[in-house]
Every structure is written in structure tokens, then in C-alpha cells.
Amino acid sequence: MEFAFITTALLLIAFGVLGIFDGVYLHLIKYRLYNHPESRMEHLTHTIRMIFFPPILYFLYMGNDNNSFIVGLVLVLADIIVLGLDAYLEGDSRKFMGGLPRWEYIIHLFVNGFHFAAVAVFLVIKVDLSGGHFDIRNNLSDLPGYSVMLFVAKNFIPGSIVFAALHVLGLFKSGAAWLNAINDRLLSRKTISEQVK
Template sequence: MSFVIGLTIVALDFFVMAVDAFIEKDSREFMGGLPRWEYILHLFVNGFHFASIAVYLSIKLNIKNDEIAVLPNINQYQNYQIFNAIIANLLPGAIIIALLHLFLCIPKTRYVWDNLRAKIQCC
């Protein structure tokens, strides 16, 4: 059951990422579009995001004789400790970025962020 809940969250995550990509141009219209360095950062972050989901699913799912089985315990995976360390390092940044995106949906916090962003001169 928890695996189905996880897949539902992944599907919701894909939907949110698609909406984020779709509205990105409009959200940065006031500053002439997305800066090049931020566009490159988005490409890499989204690539690593999808890759991490693909790696997790490839570990969790076992395909034999044209059947898909879900491994009941990922601890059985031989490189579980490395995988767990990678996830432990990815999650804090992912949570921070998710919260930032949520805060940017609120007009008042978006205004504060835009003012802070205007003060940063880069590239």
C-alpha cells in the first residue's frame, strides 16, 4: 500500500514539475525571462530529480518472467547504504526548493523574494 501511495506522490510530483515548467516564462516576464544560469540550474536539477526517481524504481521493482514484483524491503539491495546516503543528502535541498516554490505562489512572499532577487547582481 505504501508503494502505491509513493507512486501517487511521484505522479503528483511530475504534474507539479510540468506546471512549473509551463508557467516559468510567465513567472519571470517582469525580469525579461529566466536568467541563463537559472535555466541551466533548472535543467540539471530536473535531470537529477528524474534520475533519482528512476534509480529508486529500478531498485524497488523486480521484473521476472514478464511480471513486475515490488521488493518488500529495499534493505535487501546490495548497495543500500550508498543509496540511503545519497537520498539523505538530496532530500534537504529538495525540501528547501519545494518550500521556496510554495512561498513564491503567495503574492506577499513573492514580492519580498523579488526585492531580494533584484539586489543580487550576477553573471
């Protein structure tokens, strides 16, 4: 059981690191998908998925009752549906940049693979099918390794809320203008530091 909790924690960390690179750096800073009319729907799907993630962490991984678990599962299923829509839209959405780069497509595979692998491993812990019946384990806190996974889940919530809020800003003209101003400032500082070197 301890190995499964630590595996879940590591998969969440891998998802988080790649997700920040993909969802924040590539989508919001480098490509600024929120600025391109053809990418607006893709940006919306990313925003919805970003909004889903903190409650998935809270209800699925941190919840201690059956209702929390069911809410978490419903959010995961909704996330899968939105992911399917996102994948369907990406071909048309990235025409402004000549299509989705192959390396970014590979990152998307790994990001989503880590995310759903973490969910799958946790379901193995949470659902007990022994004895021929379906039972949800709710008292996980006494099991070895749970505290590691709980620590990771709790600490991901604040950052994931901030990243979701940044995506929401990109849905509105004033928010997109603010993101552009921040990005321009970041990029100009990078250019200055490169010149100094």
C-alpha cells in the same frame, strides 16, 4: 545492484545541490519570485514541488511495502504534472527580468534530469519484471549499497522540509515580508564584507 543504489544516491545529491542553488538562491534570494505578481503562479508550482519532495523521499525511497511504493509513484506522477505547468508558466512569469536566462534554463534541465534519473534508476531496483510478472521488491535492506542511498534520502528530508516551509512563507504577505527582511540583511552583510576587502 550496489552500483544502482550508489548511482541513485549520487543523482539525489546532484539534484539536491543544484536544487538548492536554483530553488533557494535564485528563486527566493536573487530574483525573489514571490514578490512579483506575474511570478506568483510559478512560485506556487515551485512550492508544490518542494512540498512533494520530502514524502517522495520517504514513501518511494525509504518505504518497505507496496502501499508506500504506490504512494511514492503517485507523488512522482503529480510532481511531473506540476513540472509541466511550471515550464508552461515560466515564459510569462519572467517578463519582469527580460525572460528566463538561458543559463538558468540549462540549470532547470539538469536539476530535473537528475531528479527523474534518480527515480528511474531506483525503479529499476525496486520493480522486478523477471519471470513475466510484476513484483515489487520490499526487502532491500540486505542488498549492498542500500545503506548509502538510505543515508542520503534520510538526510535530505529535514532540509527539504525547511526549504518547502520557506517557499510556503512566500505565498503570504507577512511571510514574503519576513523573507525580504532576511534577504536584505544577507545582501547588506555581503556588501559590507565586499567593502572591507
